[in-house]
Each structure stands twice: as structure tokens, then as C-alpha cells.
Amino acid sequence: MAEEERLLQLAAERHRDAYNRVRANLNARLTAIWSQRGGLTDEALAAFLQTVTPVVNGSTAMVAQSVEAMVRASLTATGEDASAAIVAEALPELRAGVTFDDVYARPFITARTAIAEGLDYTQAMARALTRLRSIGATDVALAQRSAMERLLVKVPAVQGFRRTLTGRSCLFCATASTRRYTQPGLMPVHAHCDCGVSPIIGTRDPGATINRQVLRNLKASGGPEDYWKRQGWVDEEGNVLDPAAAEAKHLSQTAEHGELGATCRGATSTDDAREVINHG
Secondary structure, eight states, rough: OOHHHHHHHHHHHHHHHHHHHHHHHHHHHHHHHHHHHOSHHHHHHHHHHHHHHHHHHHHHHHHHHHHHHHHHHHHHHHHOTTTTOOSSOOOOOSSSTHHHHHHHHHHOOOOOOOTTOOHHHHHHHHHHHHHHHHHHHHHHHHHHHHHHHHHHHHHEEEEEEEEESSSOOOOHHHHHHHBOOOOTTTOBBBBTOEEEEEETTTTTTTHHHHHHHHHHHHHTTTTTHHHHHTTBBOOTTOOOGGGGGGGHHHHHTTTEETTTTEOOOOOOOOSSSSHHHHHH
């Protein structure tokens, strides 16, 4: 059992690390592409879309492949059949009813709006780049969620999944990590989220083990104490509750967005749901 648990945690941690490498690499590549292809004209937009499309699609595909590898390794470690754990080559549309070109035209709209508001060209390009980076970060988060939800439906042994924290995750994610997602459409996202995901196979829940240690570290640092107090997650004597005790309140802090699905709206950080909805 100890070896099985070790292998399950290893699979989850490898995916979480791979996911964050993809995020960082995409951010760097989008920054470089914008410096070369960003602009205001329709001609610049056409050249930008031609360049950015394979980069973003390649990044979301790598995230999906990493989720698949994690689930297959987890099933193998527990003696379950891993043959059905295959994510299709192309993920379904990540953003409901919105095309890729429309999404990645948004930085150009941001730049044009900034010029109309009186900003100079350099300022407009910087504002647009911020939006582009947010869009890219949101898309890899959506790809991870989509791949995990697809495998949840396809693989009977996968009973659900949960977030896995990095220790750098925002405090909303620290509380959300207590949630088990047992059907598609429940896991909220926010811009720049660095959480991985981990499958729940039968009663085996490696993500819970990973997160308990991260949460212990966060609690020792004093960070979550203030956050949970601000959210009112205390008992009658003012003692901070375990985040699991705040589950009902957490559920009230998610919103369904027409394009993105479930999003966070309770995070008290710079990368909360407003950024996803307004800039993702």
C-alpha cells in the first residue's frame, strides 16, 4: 500500500510540475510573439493569428497529454485497466460558443481601445500583452480541466478528481482543494491558476495527501488564517475552521460563466474571477 501511495503521489506531482512548465513556456512564447507581431491593424492581426495558433494549440495539447499520462500511471499503480484512459487528439472547444480567432483578437481590441482612451502606443501594447498572457494562462487551465473531465466520463475507475496545490496557489485554491469533483462542470478556474489536478480512483485520493501537507505549511505561515477569518470561516469563539468546514460557503463563491464555465469569484488575490471574465 505504501508503494502504491507513493506512485500515485508521484504521478500527480509530475503532472502538476509539467502543467506549470507548459504555463511558463507559453507565457514566454506569447510575450515574444507579441513583441514581433503585436499591433493595431487588421494585417498585423492576421499575421499574429497565423503565428500564435499552433503555439497555443500545441500547449493545450501538451497539457491534455500530461493529464492522460498521469491518469494512466495512476490506474496502472492501482491495478486498474488503463486502456480507456485516452484523451482525443483534439480537445473539444475550450470556450463555449467563441472561436479561437475571436479570443486571440482580444489583445488587438484592448490595444485599439487604449489608443482611443489617449494612451500612447507603448502603453497600449503593454496593456494588450497583459491581456494576451491572461488569455493564454486561462486556456491551459481550461485544457487541463477539459482533459480531466473527459477521462472522468470515459474511465469507470476514476470516481472524481481534485486540485493539487503547489504552495504558491492563491488562498481561494487552498480552500477549494478540499472539494472532490465527481462530475464535469464543477471545478472553477481563474486566471494564472497553478493548481494541478489528480484523479480519485476508487477510495484512493492522492491529491488529498499532497494538499494536506501544503495546507499544513500554509497554516504554519499564518497566511490562510487571515484569509479564512476575512471570509467568516470561524467558529462561535472566533477560531479558524478547517477549510473543509467552509465547503458550503465555498460553493457559493463560484459563478457560471457562459464562455468559460465554472469560475472562481471569491478569491482575494490579483488573479481572481474578475480577471478571467474581464481579460481571459
